[in-house]
Amino acid sequence: xxxxxxxxxxxxxxxxxxxxxxxxxxxxxxxxxxxxxxxxxxxxxxxxxxxxxxxxxxxxxxxxxxxxxxxxxxxxxxxxxxxxxxxxxxxxxxxxxxxxxxxxxxxxxxxxxxxxxxxxxxxxxxxxxxxxxxxxxxxxxxxxxxxxxxxxxxxxxxxxxxxxxxxxxxxxxxxxxxxxxxxxxxxxxxxxxxxxxxxxxxxxxxxxxxxxxxxxxxxxxxxxxxxxxxxxxxxxxxxxxxxxxxxxxxxxxxxxxxxxxxxxxxxxxxxxxxxxxxxxxxxxxxxxxxxxxxxxxxxxxxxxxxxxxxxxxxxxxxxxxxxxxxxxxxxxxxxxxxxxxxxxxxxxxxxxxxxxxxxxxxxxxxxxxxxxxxxxxxxxxxxxxxxxxxxxxxxxxxxxxxxxxxx
Amino acid sequence: xxxxxxxxxxxxxxxxxxxxxxxxxxxxxxxxxxxxxxxxxxxxxxxxxxxxxxxxxxxxxxxxxxxxxxxxxxxxxxxxxxxxxxxxxxxxxxxxxxxxxxxxxxxxxxxxxxxxxxxxxxxxxxxxxxxxxxxxxxxxxxxxxxxxxxxxxxxxxxxxxxxxxxxxxxxxxxxxxxxxxxxxxxxxxxxxxxxxxxxxxxxxxxxxxxxxxxxxxxxxxxxxxxxxxxxxxxxxxxxxxxxxxxxxxxxxxxxxxxxxxxxxxxxxxxxxxxxxxxxxxxxxxxxxxxxxxxx
Numbered sequence: 001x002x003x004x005x006x007x008x009x010x011x012x013x014x015x016x017x018x019x020x021x022x023x024x025x026x027x028x029x030x031x032x033x034x035x036x037x038x039x040x041x042x043x044x045x046x047x048x049x050x051x052x053x054x055x056x057x058x059x060x061x062x063x064x065x066x067x068x069x070x071x072x073x074x075x076x077x078x079x080x081x082x083x084x085x086x087x088x089x090x091x092x093x094x095x096x097x098x099x100x101x102x103x104x105x106x107x108x109x110x111x112x113x114x115x116x117x118x119x120x121x122x123x124x125x126x127x128x129x130x131x132x133x134x135x136x137x138x139x140x141x142x143x144x145x146x147x148x149x150x151x152x153x154x155x156x157x158x159x160x161x162x163x164x165x166x167x168x169x170x171x172x173x174x175x176x177x178x179x180x181x182x183x184x185x186x187x188x189x190x191x192x193x194x195x196x197x198x199x200x201x202x203x204x205x206x207x208x209x210x211x212x213x214x215x216x217x218x219x220x221x222x223x224x225x226x227x228x229x230x231x232x233x234x235x236x237x238x239x240x241x242x243x244x245x246x247x248x249x250x251x252x253x254x255x256x257x258x259x260x261x262x263x264x265x266x267x268x269x270x271x272x273x274x275x276x277x278x279x280x281x282x283x284x285x286x287x288x289x290x291x292x293x294x295x296x297x298x299x300x301x302x303x304x305x306x307x308x309x310x311x312x313x314x315x316x317x318x319x320x321x322x323x324x325x326x327x328x329x330x331x332x333x334x335x336x337x338x339x340x341x342x343x344x345x346x347x348x349x350x351x352x353x354x355x356x357x358x359x360x361x362x363x364x365x366x367x368x369x370x371x372x373x374x375x376x377x378x379x380x381x382x383x384x385x386x387x388x389x390x391x392x393x394x395x396x397x398x399x400x401x402x403x404x405x406x407x
Numbered sequence: 408x409x410x411x412x413x414x415x416x417x418x419x420x421x422x423x424x425x426x427x428x429x430x431x432x433x434x435x436x437x438x439x440x441x442x443x444x445x446x447x448x449x450x451x452x453x454x455x456x457x458x459x460x461x462x463x464x465x466x467x468x469x470x471x472x473x474x475x476x477x478x479x480x481x482x483x484x485x486x487x488x489x490x491x492x493x494x495x496x497x498x499x500x501x502x503x504x505x506x507x508x509x510x511x512x513x514x515x516x517x518x519x520x521x522x523x524x525x526x527x528x529x530x531x532x533x534x535x536x537x538x539x540x541x542x543x544x545x546x547x548x549x550x551x552x553x554x555x556x557x558x559x560x561x562x563x564x565x566x567x568x569x570x571x572x573x574x575x576x577x578x579x580x581x582x583x584x585x586x587x588x589x590x591x592x593x594x595x596x597x598x599x600x601x602x603x604x605x606x607x608x609x610x611x612x613x614x615x616x617x618x619x620x621x622x623x624x625x626x627x628x629x630x631x632x633x634x635x636x637x638x639x640x641x642x643x644x645x646x647x648x649x650x651x652x653x654x655x656x657x658x659x660x661x662x663x664x665x666x667x668x669x670x671x672x673x674x675x676x677x678x679x680x681x682x683x684x685x686x687x688x689x690x691x692x693x694x695x696x697x698x699x700x701x702x
Binding site: 045052220240267 | 418421422425426428429523526530531532533534535538545551552554556557626627628630632633636637668671672675676678679680
């Protein structure tokens with residue numbers, strides 16, 4: 001009897017708490033008197049270096065730059081590790097929105113996790129800013145009014161590297177592709193860009209995810225006599241493939257093009273191994289004086305230079321907080337409308353525009369890795385080859401598969 | 408050019424050789440596992456983490472102490488061996504009387520702890536370890552260009568494997584070891600300190616893992632997770648070879664490396680699963696493994 005009573009009491013308490021958390025009371029424009037940002041990313045596994053704890057720090061820096069307050073209310077940050085599991089990410093997002101009064105969800109690396117979180121955010125009508133995940137589906141087939149894809153996507157990477165390398169003389173391509181959805185779409189997108197630019201694809205080989213030995217695949221690539229080896233994989237796979245390519249002398253006969261590489265990958269491989277490689281990124285710490293200033297601050301805290309994702313974490317959080325400040329509310333629809341009508345202008349992006357599909361279109365950069373001689377200080381790794389305007393880098397609105405785009 | 412099954416012969420030969428290189432790692436790791444299983448009757452899940460430690464020690468020796476590859480090739484197995492003594496004395500020895508699952512869980516826990524420590528200190532993208540100067544460069548074999556370092560891996564691991572095999576099968580120390588496996592009580596009655604022998608066997612087994620780790624450091628990126636990626640395959644190798652069979656684990660290790668290498672030519676997508684397919688077939692036909700004896 002007492003047991004049933006306890007349960008009933010608990011249930012009614014939960015109900016009270018739930019209704020108290022609901023927005024909509026006329027006076028309170030900021031729900032729960034606090035603006036709560038939640039960040040879910042890979043904190044411990046393969047992608048932890050490019051985002052992870054550094055990403056958390058970047059968002060903290062944005063909050064600190066707002067002096068911890070927005071529209072007169074406190075800003076709070078909570079974060080969690082999704083362990084690269086989509087279900088863990090989705091459950092955490094749901095829990096935070098339901099019980100913690102979450103106002104903004106920021107998604108880190110891993111496309112699977114972000115696609116799952118996008119569904120939850122749309123169902124609960126909360127803004128969801130994707131930083132680390134690369135799948136272009138997020139703003140095409142799977143777009144929602146609440147998803148903003150902020151940093152980069154597979155289409156932009158493919159357009160950047162594929163197009164530019166062909167124009168610099170790398171006409172024939174061979175792909176080394178990770179055998180899962182992401183690898184396949186990266187290869188397909190790049191192959192399209194290569195062919196559009198007048199190049200040819202002579203073949204490809206698929207390797208299992210987390211393959212530790214790449215020598216066999218590289219010999220097959222070498223046998224193809226192609227000029228360029230496109231690495232349609234990520235993280236540890238890319239790193240080990242490049243290492244083996246050096247060892248077997250593949251780099252002497254073929255140009256390497258990393259299709260998804262971050263500065264941390266270059267840092268851990270070293271310039272000797274990566275010299276001359278092409279890659280596309282959304283940002284580089286040494287690209288402008290403002291970027292440098294911010295990066296030095298980040299370096300003080302993390303003892304390494306920020307990746308483009310960590311810079312985007314800051315920029316996205318800031319863009320959101322500014323929108324809350326301007327609209328004086330954390331109401332999702334109003335804040336998103338504000339974010340989409342105002343351009344992003346900070347050390348990360350210049351004149352970045354968020355389209356009706358949720359795609360943030362900003363300049364992308366084709367980089368070439370410096371040689372050891374050219375590099376003058378630690379983390380001085382890239383030469384800028386070409387700036388690719390946002391409108392050319394990303395899927396054009398007219399070609400978007402997103403149902404929200406009016407044609 | 409001569410073709411075999413539509414693949415040019417030189418390509419096939421080079422893949423065979425590369426398979427042998429990978430097989431060398433499987434052989435060394437599965438040998439350590441087999442020795443430990445043979446005497447201690449435990450499944451050492453921490454093997455991959457200790458292999459990772461070997462690679463990391465090599466890197467740390469060079470980075471912090473300026474010790475070169477050759478020094479670390481001896482030192483890293485010693486350090487990991489000592490760690491093995493601690494693990495066996497402090498933790499494992501209490502579990503021998505219990506079900507296998509307990510030691511398996513314990514060693515799995517040790518893996519998680521070790522990997523967590525290295526990941527939190529060194530991150531996940533890993534460290535770069537250069538090929539030692541003496542083994543730089545490559546040799547043209549006619550059908551392929553083989554990096555000298557890979558050739559060294561094969562030579563070093565086969566030498567070590569054979570030495571271990573000879574030690575266990577051909578010496579009186581080995582004879583006592585094998586007797587201890589069969590009937591520890593009787594061996595103890597002859598005045599032999601069986602618990603100490605067990606401790607040293609565990610230390611020796613994990614030292615082999617560390618040795619393999621140092622060998623792998625210049626080929627692979629040194630990361631906290633490098634052991635996890637490999638260890639599952641190595642377990643399959645042990646199962647195929649037969650638990651506790653010394654020569655069996657060496658031969659199966661090399662053999663499966665070659666099979667895997669060939670799969671990478673004919674159907675690359677299956678290269679990560681082919682070992683398990685072989686395992687399933689072997690278990691159906693010979694449940695005790697290719698070289699194992701039914702108990």
